[in-house]
Every structure is written in C-alpha cells, then in structure tokens.
Amino acid sequence: MHLRWGAHPGTGGSWDFAIGAPAAERAELMLDGTAHDMAPVGNGGWQASIPARDGLSYTFRLDGTDYPDPAARLQQGDVHGPSLTHDPEAFDWGAPWHGRPWDEAVILEIHIGTFTPEGTFAAAAERLPELADLGITGIEIMPVSHFHGAYGWGYDGVLLRAPHPAYGSPDEMRAFIRAAQSNGIVVILDLVLNHFGPFGNYLHSYAPEAFGGEATPWGDAIDFTRPELRALLRDMATGWIDEYRLDGLRLDAVHAIRDPSEPHFLFELLQTIRAKERERPIHLILEDERNLPDLREAGYDAQWNDDWHNALHVALTGETQGYYKAHAADPFGDLARAMTLGQVEEGQTRADGTKARGAPAAHLPWSAFVNANLTHDQAGNRPKGERLLSLIGDKAGAVSHALILLMPFTPMLFMGEEVGSTAPFPFFADPPKHAVAALREGRTKELQGLGYDTSAMIDPASPDTPRLCYPYGDTRRRTREWLRLTRELLSLRRRHLLPLLRSGKRGPGEVTRHGLKAFHARWPFGAGTLDILVSLGAPASNAARRDTALFSMGDPRRDAFAIDVRID
Structure with a gap:
C-alpha cells in the first residue's frame, strides 16, 4: 500500500494526514494551532490520524520548520502558507453525468483567468449555455493548479492538486464543471506532471531525492524512479478526475517526463486511470513532441498535433523562424502529408536532409489527432501575442476555420476563435518582486532565440497584460458573422461528419x-x-x-x- 500524501477524511470524525519526508528526523502535524506527533511509516513516510473537520488550517512541521502540504486541496492563502482541510465528498453534484464519446469532441481551449472579465469559475459558468448552443462539446481548461502570484498561465503550479484561489474555491470549480456537464459539455483539465514551478515548491525540503537528472526547460527534473513520487503524482491525477468529476486530462509536455522505469510512468498512470470503472468515459490527451504512436496505441485517446498547426502557420504567414523552420522547405507539401497521414514528421528524412522525429501513425483513428489552427502556446510564443487571424486576415482565416472544423480530425479552437477574435494572448506571470527582472530578461532571450524582434514585447510581468487577453469584448457585425459561420460548421459536423466518422x-x-x-x-x-x-x-x-x-x-x-x- 503506497503512502497517500495529504489530508483525507477518515471515519468517525478522524482525518488521515501523511507526508513523504525522508530527509526529516522528526515530523509533526500542526492542526488548527495544535501540534501532533506523526509516526514514521517506512520509506521516509510520516502519518497521523487526528480528529478534525472541514476547513481547518494545517502545516507539516519538519525538524521545527512549518511547510504547506504538497498534496493540499486548498490553501488558507498563498502557496507559502498553511493548507486547509477540505472534504471533496461534500459537494452536491445533482443529476448524474454519463459523459460523451470522444468522437463527438469539438474542443474550446480556455484560460479561466481571461475567459471572462471577472476571471473566475463562476463567471465562466455563465458563458456555458451559449457555447453549448453554438455546438462546442468540450472545454479544455489551461492549468489551474495553485501557483505563486495572482495571475499566470498556470504551467508553473506548485500545489498541483489545489485550484488557484483567484479563480475560485474547489466547490466553485465543481459548480463550473457541473454547469458545463448539464449543458452537455465535457471538461478536460490541462495538468502539468513533468515539473513543479520555481516559487513555492517545497518538495526540495520534504524530499530532496524527488529531483535529479537533466533539468527540464521549466524547472528541476522529477525523479520518476522513486515510488513515493510516482504515487503522489498518480494520486494527484486521479484525484482531479474523481473529486471534480472531470471528463479527462490533457497532460502537458510528456516528452519531458524522463523515466527509465518499467513500466514508464505514463503507462502506469494510464493503467491506474483505466482500471477504475466510472459512469462516464475518461478522455486522455497528450502533448508529446516525439510524434510517437505508442501511448495512443496503449489507450490514450489523442495527442496535440503541432505538425498541422506549424505547417499551416508557415504556409499562411511565410514565417520560418524558430520551430517553424522545420516546415520552411515545403509547408504546403507538409499540409498535404498531414491531411493524408495525420502527422508530418514520422521518422523520415526531411527535405533539408535532417532526420524527422516520430514514427508512422496513420493506422490510428483520425480522432487521435487534435488539430488546431491556434493554441495558447503559439500565440504566447510571440512578443506581442498575436493570433493567427491577426496575421492573415479574415478571408484566409475563415477558410482555415472551416477546414479545421470539417476535416475528420478532432478539432480544437482557442477561446475567441469561434467569434473571430483578434485579441492578443501574450505570455504573463506574477513572480516574486525579486524575480521580475529575471522573468523579463529570460522571456526576451527566449523570444530572440526564436528569431523575434522583442523591442515592442508586451511586458510579461505587468498586471495589465492579462486584461489584454479577454477575447469577447467586440460586439460588431463582424463578430456576429463569425458566430454564424462557426454555428453552421459545427451543425454540419454534427449532422454529416459524425455519422461518417462512426462508420x-x-x-x-x-x-x-x-x-x-x-x-x-x-x-x-x-x-x-x-x-x-x-x-x-x-x-x-x-x-x-x-x-x-x-x-x-x-x-x-x-x-x-x-x-x-x-x-x-
């Protein structure tokens, strides 16, 4: 039985508290201001069962220093302070939900903090009926795990199981999901399991053994050979699914999960999720630069298909800097290959003589490729965060919009695409004051390394930057025409393409x-x-x-x- 990190309701008013802290010589639970000794349970684990209730503050005191719970479901304040006990079973879900099959998926990727002016789960829930009426059947939420600061993209979370309080409480997130499902919309959460953010990550203090090997581009590498860390991350993933009635997960940058173990963590996580019978299908999506079919063959539903996006971008804009260079030689030929086979790079020798990544994947169902003309990454990896539509204009934009929604692949739109928004989506974050200059400098170097002129870069650390990203402020005739187009395309997909795909x-x-x-x-x-x-x-x-x-x-x-x- 693996150590179950965190605070969990037990029986008879008792709660179970556990922490993996092999570096500690003594561990205490500080619960609502009172210290309780924790008992060692082997392999660096510590545990205590204490009478408690929902909403109490607690920390783990390791050798005299208090730390938040790395598996906390809720914080009292920011990521550095006490955690709060939270009973995930107390929420009333109302009517049961049986989900939707993957072949019906038309996904809208959204960032909760900029999807509405308020930037909350509650405000986002009010938008759901109109999305359902339009024909959107799935929402993919950019990461909400608690990160340092008031605003950010979410890929620097440190308390991976707790929703960021700027968006609302855990129950407000559940209410958002309940509202989506009551409108027939599945909810998929973008979850980062390949690294922890740099600010407020106390795992180094609990378990310095948790990290090792070559660092990822975003932080220290997690040592996936350690059973206790694998258990923590598995529990976080399954906790989101079961405690929030999610319809699935999108796993960020799984190519950065470096694991020599057998089975690899991703196969073990898949087996863990698929082993439990639920009343709804669970959809699992990958972001994986390797372009390999093995994980989808094993049971993951789909993978983001950056080959399509990047080839289309080069074909329509002529830009070939950074990662677009791979498609510079023949972008229209690459589009033809993506239409034919799903992917472009499948291990072949490319026109420039380089060896492509990947392996053939055309044997997979077309639904295994999530195709997008725009994602948060591709807009955000620009100094001014321009959308593709801002670069190519409405005529080319409308045709590519129709193409993405009427091809047989799983289509994904980025929030605002359905209304033809040209609002930018630059990168933004809220680091500690001492790290602001480093953020700006690092972002400048990164974008210059991709070949961009950063002289007019939107400030990634400014609190005004997230406000630029709201994509629904335009009420002109043009917006209504884009909505009409999207509605028509999604109706055609539902009435004509879906029966074809199912045949x-x-x-x-x-x-x-x-x-x-x-x-x-x-x-x-x-x-x-x-x-x-x-x-x-x-x-x-x-x-x-x-x-x-x-x-x-x-x-x-x-x-x-x-x-x-x-x-x-």
Whole structure:
C-alpha cells in the first residue's frame, strides 16, 4: 500500500494526514494551532490520524520548520502558507453525468483567468449555455493548479492538486464543471506532471531525492524512479478526475517526463486511470513532441498535433523562424502529408536532409489527432501575442476555420476563435518582486532565440497584460458573422461528419495537389468519403468542376482562398 500524501477524511470524525519526508528526523502535524506527533511509516513516510473537520488550517512541521502540504486541496492563502482541510465528498453534484464519446469532441481551449472579465469559475459558468448552443462539446481548461502570484498561465503550479484561489474555491470549480456537464459539455483539465514551478515548491525540503537528472526547460527534473513520487503524482491525477468529476486530462509536455522505469510512468498512470470503472468515459490527451504512436496505441485517446498547426502557420504567414523552420522547405507539401497521414514528421528524412522525429501513425483513428489552427502556446510564443487571424486576415482565416472544423480530425479552437477574435494572448506571470527582472530578461532571450524582434514585447510581468487577453469584448457585425459561420460548421459536423466518422475509417487520406497552394483531399469511411477542395493562397485552377457542395465558401477553382466540402 503506497503512502497517500495529504489530508483525507477518515471515519468517525478522524482525518488521515501523511507526508513523504525522508530527509526529516522528526515530523509533526500542526492542526488548527495544535501540534501532533506523526509516526514514521517506512520509506521516509510520516502519518497521523487526528480528529478534525472541514476547513481547518494545517502545516507539516519538519525538524521545527512549518511547510504547506504538497498534496493540499486548498490553501488558507498563498502557496507559502498553511493548507486547509477540505472534504471533496461534500459537494452536491445533482443529476448524474454519463459523459460523451470522444468522437463527438469539438474542443474550446480556455484560460479561466481571461475567459471572462471577472476571471473566475463562476463567471465562466455563465458563458456555458451559449457555447453549448453554438455546438462546442468540450472545454479544455489551461492549468489551474495553485501557483505563486495572482495571475499566470498556470504551467508553473506548485500545489498541483489545489485550484488557484483567484479563480475560485474547489466547490466553485465543481459548480463550473457541473454547469458545463448539464449543458452537455465535457471538461478536460490541462495538468502539468513533468515539473513543479520555481516559487513555492517545497518538495526540495520534504524530499530532496524527488529531483535529479537533466533539468527540464521549466524547472528541476522529477525523479520518476522513486515510488513515493510516482504515487503522489498518480494520486494527484486521479484525484482531479474523481473529486471534480472531470471528463479527462490533457497532460502537458510528456516528452519531458524522463523515466527509465518499467513500466514508464505514463503507462502506469494510464493503467491506474483505466482500471477504475466510472459512469462516464475518461478522455486522455497528450502533448508529446516525439510524434510517437505508442501511448495512443496503449489507450490514450489523442495527442496535440503541432505538425498541422506549424505547417499551416508557415504556409499562411511565410514565417520560418524558430520551430517553424522545420516546415520552411515545403509547408504546403507538409499540409498535404498531414491531411493524408495525420502527422508530418514520422521518422523520415526531411527535405533539408535532417532526420524527422516520430514514427508512422496513420493506422490510428483520425480522432487521435487534435488539430488546431491556434493554441495558447503559439500565440504566447510571440512578443506581442498575436493570433493567427491577426496575421492573415479574415478571408484566409475563415477558410482555415472551416477546414479545421470539417476535416475528420478532432478539432480544437482557442477561446475567441469561434467569434473571430483578434485579441492578443501574450505570455504573463506574477513572480516574486525579486524575480521580475529575471522573468523579463529570460522571456526576451527566449523570444530572440526564436528569431523575434522583442523591442515592442508586451511586458510579461505587468498586471495589465492579462486584461489584454479577454477575447469577447467586440460586439460588431463582424463578430456576429463569425458566430454564424462557426454555428453552421459545427451543425454540419454534427449532422454529416459524425455519422461518417462512426462508420469506420477505411484507410489513409488521399490528397491531390493543384498548383502550389490548393488541395483536393479525400478521406474514405465505411459510409462514404469526405471530399474537400480547398485553396489556401492560390486557386485550384486545374481542378475538375464539382457538383453542388454540402458546404462552400467561395470557389476554390477561381478564388485564392476558398473551400468546397462534399460527402460522396
């Protein structure tokens, strides 16, 4: 039986408290101002069972120094202070929820802090009925784990199991999820298990053995060979799923989880999650730069497909700096490959003579590729945080919007895309005052390393920066036209593409190039073939005349930007 870190309600009014602290010679529980001795339980673990109730403050006192609980569900204040006992079973979920199958997923990625002017779970919940009416079936929330400061993207969390209080309490998060599910929307949480943030991470004090090896780009590497750390992270992941009735997780940058163990932590986590029967399907999504199919073959549902985004970005903007350089030689050829096979890089030798990462993945269902034209990463990795739409304009933007929503892959929009927003989404964080200069300097060097001019960079440490990111302030006719377009596309996807997808994939896609910038793509299924003719910068002038389309925007045979969709 592994050590169950944290504070958990027991029986008869007793609570169980446990901490892994192999470096400590003595451990005490400070509960509501009273000290209680903790007993060693082997392998550096300490435990105590004490009468308690919901809402009491507590810390772990290790060799005379008080620390917050690394597995806390709730803090009394910031990440440095006492934790609070919190009973996750007290929330009333009301009606049961049986989830939705993955093939119905149309995902909207959102950042709770900038999705509404208030930046809270409660305010976000009020937006859910209109998203459901539009046709959004899933929300992917950027990380909410408690991080230092009042605002940030969330990828520097240190109390991974506790929602950041700026967004609301644990029960307010549950109420948001309940509201989403009552509107037929699944909720997926972006969870970071590859590192802890730099400010307020006290694991070095509890268990210095927790870290070792080559550091990740964002912090010290976690030693995944240690059973107690694996148990902590497994419990955090399953705790989010079970205590918040989540429909799934998106695991951030799993390529940075370096684990020589057998089984690898990611396979062990998958087995742990899949072993429990729940009343709803649990959807597991990966961000993985390696472009390998093995985790999806084992049971993960899907993976972010940056190959599609990056090739499209180069094709439509001409930018080739930083990681876009990989697609500089033939971005339109890479788009054709992504349409045909799902991914671009599958281990082949690239046009520039380099060896591509990855391995073939076309045998996977198309739903295993989460395709996006914009994500928080790709906007945020720019000095001014511009969206793709701001760089290419409405005509090209509308055609690429229709393409992403009508291809057979799992589509994901970034908040505001559904209304054609041009609000920026630059990186922002709220470090301690002594680290502000280092943040600005580090961000400048990082972006310069990607080839950007940072002379007009939006200040990542300014409290005004998050306010720039709210994407729904425009009420002009243009916004209404984008909403109408999104509604039509999602209705078509639901009524026509979903039955096709469910009839079963019948092989890879087939793509014919028409000139440099136009494609005729066909995807065969049991019930028919999805057929798309699209021009992305020049017309498909030599394409054959086509019958009446299921959906069209312009004429791809004559217009530089146009799309025509049929099902044969």
